[in-house]
Amino acid sequence: MSTSTYHHGDLKNALLRAAERMIDADAARRFSLRELAREAGVSHAAPYRHFSDxxxxxxxxxxxxxxxxxxxxxxxxxxxxxxxxxxxxxxxxxxxxxxxxxxxxxxxxxxxxxxxxxxxxxxxxxxxxxxxxxxxxxxxxxxxxxxxxxxxxxxxxxxxxxxxxxxxxxxxxxxxxxxxxxxxxxxx
CATH class of the missing domain: 1.10.357.10 (Tetracycline Repressor, domain 2)
Structure with a gap:
């Protein structure tokens, strides 16, 4: 379940905060941008609007x-x-x-x-x-x-x-x- 605070217009920060939560929980875990999108509560393509990988x-x-x-x-x-x-x-x-x-x-x-x-x-x-x-x-x-x-x-x-x-x-x-x-x- 996503703990997203995403609101339209703040996608990049929502992705950064979601990634921060994931890394804070386990620095060694290699999550994908698809997993990040799920955590942030956005479409799986959304992270690519701001990050190439x-x-x-x-x-x-x-x-x-x-x-x-x-x-x-x-x-x-x-x-x-x-x-x-x-x-x-x-x-x-x-x-x-x-x-x-x-x-x-x-x-x-x-x-x-x-x-x-x-x-x-x-x-x-x-x-x-x-x-x-x-x-x-x-x-x-x-x-x-x-x-x-x-x-x-x-x-x-x-x-x-x-x-x-x-x-x-x-x-x-x-x-x-x-x-x-x-x-x-x-x-x-």
Whole structure:
């Protein structure tokens, strides 16, 4: 039975929301556009008005989700203290993954995320790297971190990403994130 909120004139958003529900329920499930149409309560041909195929739809959702992911980090790191901003962004990274584990998988799926590019997901992936580089640069300038900025930044990203994966899969409680990231920053 469809849980559609589709109303004439809002087909694209109805399809995106239906796909979001399906992916949130099971990121690994490979649904067809026909199944999506059924979930959205529209004709089986309707999805093709906006999406050439399932990959096109998933890429568009991934771009929306990456934007939300980066927005969440940017909002958390809006203070004046370089160390606190870096820590807050790391906690926000892991928290978003814990709150949206299926979306986290999709956003970082190499088949979907092909890195920075001129549109969609690539734009927001570029924003993500730019934010990391900015926060690490501020922390190095403030004496919080040392070392080459790119290496230091990628080390911190790897730590946050690893924690995000472990937390989103239920292997670590979210509550330990802040302490682990805090100690990682203390190590320089």
């Amino acid at each position: 399932r990959d096109h739809l998933v890429a568009e959702l991934a771009a929306l989700w990456m934007a939300d992911f980066v927005d969440h980090q940017e909002a958390s790191a809006a203070g004046v203290d370089a160390r606190a901003n870096l820590l807050a962004a790391g906690v926000a990274y892991v928290t978003w993954a814990a709150n949206y584990p299926s979306r986290f998988v999709v956003v970082f799926d190499p088949a979907v995320n092909r890195g920075p590019g001129p549109t969609g997901l690539g734009v927001h992936a570029g924003r993500h790297i730019a934010l990391l580089d900015h926060l690490v640069g501020d922390a190095i300038t403030a004496g919080v971190l040392t070392g080459p900025p790119e290496v230091t930044g990628r080390r911190l990203w790897a730590t946050a990403h690893g924690l995000a994966g472990l937390v989103s899969l239920g292997h670590l409680p979210l509550e330990v994130t802040r302490e682990i990231l805090d100690r990682t920053l203390d190590a320089g």
